[in-house]
Amino acid sequence: xxxxxxxxxxxxxxxxxxxxxxxxxxxxxxxxxxxxxxxxxxxxxxxxxxxxxxxxxxxxxxxxxxxxxxxxxxxxxxxxxxxxxxxxxxxxxxxxxxxxxxxxxxxxxxxxxxxxxxxxxxxxxxxxxxxxxxxxxxxxxxxxxxxxxxxxxxxxxxxxxxxxxxxxxxxxxxxxxxxxxxxxxxxxxxxxxxxxxxxxxxxxxxxxxxxxxxxxxxxxxxxxxxxxxxxxxxxxxxxxxxxxxxxxxxxxxxxxxxxxxxxxxxxxxxxxxxxxxxxxxxxxxxxxxxxxxxx
Amino acid sequence: xxxxxxxxxxxxxxxxxxxxxxxxxxxxxxxxxxxxxxxxxxxxxxxxxxxxxxxxxxxxxxxxxxxxxxxxxxxxxxxxxxxxxxxxxxxxxxxxxxxxxxxxxxxxxxxxxxxxxxxxxxxxxxxxxxxxxxxxxxxxxxxxxxxxxxxxxxxxxxxxxxxxxxxxxxxxxxxxxxxxxxxxxxxxxxxxxxxxxxxxxxxxxxxxxxxxxxxxxxxxxxxxxxxxxxxxxxxxxxxxxxxxxxxxxxxxxxxxxxxxxxxxxxxxxxxxxxxxxxxxxxxxxxxxxxxxxxx
Numbered sequence: 001x002x003x004x005x006x007x008x009x010x011x012x013x014x015x016x017x018x019x020x021x022x023x024x025x026x027x028x029x030x031x032x033x034x035x036x037x038x039x040x041x042x043x044x045x046x047x048x049x050x051x052x053x054x055x056x057x058x059x060x061x062x063x064x065x066x067x068x069x070x071x072x073x074x075x076x077x078x079x080x081x082x083x084x085x086x087x088x089x090x091x092x093x094x095x096x097x098x099x100x101x102x103x104x105x106x107x108x109x110x111x112x113x114x115x116x117x118x119x120x121x122x123x124x125x126x127x128x129x130x131x132x133x134x135x136x137x138x139x140x141x142x143x144x145x146x147x148x149x150x151x152x153x154x155x156x157x158x159x160x161x162x163x164x165x166x167x168x169x170x171x172x173x174x175x176x177x178x179x180x181x182x183x184x185x186x187x188x189x190x191x192x193x194x195x196x197x198x199x200x201x202x203x204x205x206x207x208x209x210x211x212x213x214x215x216x217x218x219x220x221x222x223x224x225x226x227x228x229x230x231x232x233x234x235x236x237x238x239x240x241x242x243x244x245x246x247x248x249x250x251x252x253x254x255x256x257x258x259x260x261x262x263x264x265x266x267x268x269x270x271x272x273x274x275x276x277x278x279x280x281x282x283x284x285x286x287x288x289x290x291x292x293x294x295x
Numbered sequence: 296x297x298x299x300x301x302x303x304x305x306x307x308x309x310x311x312x313x314x315x316x317x318x319x320x321x322x323x324x325x326x327x328x329x330x331x332x333x334x335x336x337x338x339x340x341x342x343x344x345x346x347x348x349x350x351x352x353x354x355x356x357x358x359x360x361x362x363x364x365x366x367x368x369x370x371x372x373x374x375x376x377x378x379x380x381x382x383x384x385x386x387x388x389x390x391x392x393x394x395x396x397x398x399x400x401x402x403x404x405x406x407x408x409x410x411x412x413x414x415x416x417x418x419x420x421x422x423x424x425x426x427x428x429x430x431x432x433x434x435x436x437x438x439x440x441x442x443x444x445x446x447x448x449x450x451x452x453x454x455x456x457x458x459x460x461x462x463x464x465x466x467x468x469x470x471x472x473x474x475x476x477x478x479x480x481x482x483x484x485x486x487x488x489x490x491x492x493x494x495x496x497x498x499x500x501x502x503x504x505x506x507x508x509x510x511x512x513x514x515x516x517x518x519x520x521x522x523x524x525x526x527x528x529x530x531x532x533x534x535x536x537x538x539x540x541x542x543x544x545x546x547x548x549x550x551x552x553x554x555x556x557x558x559x560x561x562x563x564x565x566x567x568x569x570x571x572x573x574x575x576x577x578x579x580x581x582x583x584x585x586x587x588x589x590x
Contacts (some may be wrong), residue, residue, distance in 0.1 A: 097466055098468070156457075157452065158451075160468075170391075172393065173474060174475075179469050180484075226366070227474070228474075
């Protein structure tokens with residue numbers, strides 16, 4: 001029996017579907033909101049983690065798979081139960097660290113409780129695409145330079161546990177992913193404006209938001225005139241991150257954001273998951289973007 | 296005679312005032328829009344840089360001071376004049392690099408033309424504050440950890456030529472400054488929302504924008520519920536940057552943004568300029584923020 005520890009987005013949906021297709025019995029548990037299509041989601045609180053472990057063991061669970069981002073929970077000390085008390089020092093240490101250290105502690109908590117932690121690509125076929133160009137459009141010479149520039153910045157942040165993605169255009173770094181993730185990073189570049197122009201930016205925000213959220217996205221003009229044309233999104237695991245949790249992930253929404261931002265394409269590193277691969281490639285092709293997987 | 300090469304913001308205004316007060320004759324030149332209070336601004340184009348150098352020399356200029364950010368110009372090859380032709384290879388190289396390499400080339404172009412490049416703090420008294428706490432409020436133990444966290448990320452980016460500022464809260468990195476600068480970075484955190492909540496974010500955008508732009512800023516609620524409480528802004532020169540141009544700068548607007556974002560305070564490194572020091576300290580104090588200068 002396997003437990004899917006579900007977070008936000010479509011990755012847990014993909015894991016659930018793959019398990020169902022393979023006829024593998026599984027339970028789905030979540031600490032917060034998840035995609036409404038997931039059936040029978042068992043909520044759990046970090047304050048009752050010990051009790052949750054016992055319940056999983058009673059159900060015959062021996063494996064767990066984390067899928068989808070989870071917001072760092074606020075701990076309510078009054079809700080910590082007896083079975084969780086021995087875990088508190090480790091939980092507290094996890095909360096105080098960066099994302100990677102938090103996830104490392106989360107993995108070790110599950111392992112100490114006797115569970116094997118399985119990465120999503122081991123359960124979902126095709127989640128890690130082959131390397132090379134997935135689209136007919138290939139990165140240009142300028143794009144290759146921008147990929148290298150973004151990769152350098154990504155590499156410089158090795159060990160700093162910041163983010164998995166960087167956007168570069170014409171040698172300039174437009175954004176470095178931090179706490180709020182890739183989609184947010186792209187959206188912030190689209191929406192946020194120079195301080196002196198706030199009123200302008202908000203002159204037709206609902207119209208703009210509607211345009212961005214409905215298609216065809218190709219027609220959405222670039223919102224922020226301070227950005228250079230073109231550019232690339234580079235996404236890859238942080239150096240040294242445990243590859244069993246929180247693998248970088250892109251999907252149709254990422255393509256949508258990249259098109260809205262006017263990027264030339266997306267380059268991903270090894271161990272970077274692509275959700276709905278066919279749909280993602282089609283969306284990139286429709287938008288004239290390249291989608292390149294680095295070896 | 297000194298030439299003030301003015302960019303955006305209040306720093307060129309401060310340099311102009313200091314030169315005027317000291318009775319030093321100076322000319323003011325600019326490639327783009329500058330604060331309207333600056334008198335007799337001579338526009339120049341990078342395509343006519345050679346002619347501009349000759350004009351400065353004719354005026355008896357021997358020193359130049361760059362002050363304020365300048366957008367990277369678009370070069371129109373048809374506008375390059377004869378006096379600038381010999382400089383084109385260097386100008387092209389500058390355009391292709393990151394900010395620091397661009398600025399290094401800019402400095403060398405002016406030096407090759409016989410000008411001494413002077414940093415703003417050599418002309419404006421008090422632009423670099425003494426180290427220590429400038430406010431009665433001091434960073435807490437948690438703030439000191441967040442300053443160290445932000446500093447680590449800033450340090451990791453040494454040589455990557457990305458940005459001068461990082462925001463951290465509770466050990467998590469909220470933002471890393473990139474192309475669009477510190478004020479934009481803070482504003483983007485305030486305004487941009489999770490992808491699924493665009494409609495919510497824009498439900499009362501004009502009201503929000505008005506609240507942010509008019510006082511009292513302390514009453515503006517934090518806009519983005521995905522951010523942890525508190526946090527610090529750390530700003531310092533990029534490792535290895537030439538300290539004659541583009542020193543990191545904060546001022547009353549930075550304090551305003553930090554208050555709106557709900558930060559606990561600001562820590563700056565050595566060689567970080569503070570515009571309108573008294574006003575900046577007063578704004579931080581009014582907002583309950585610490586303002587700490589690292590040695």
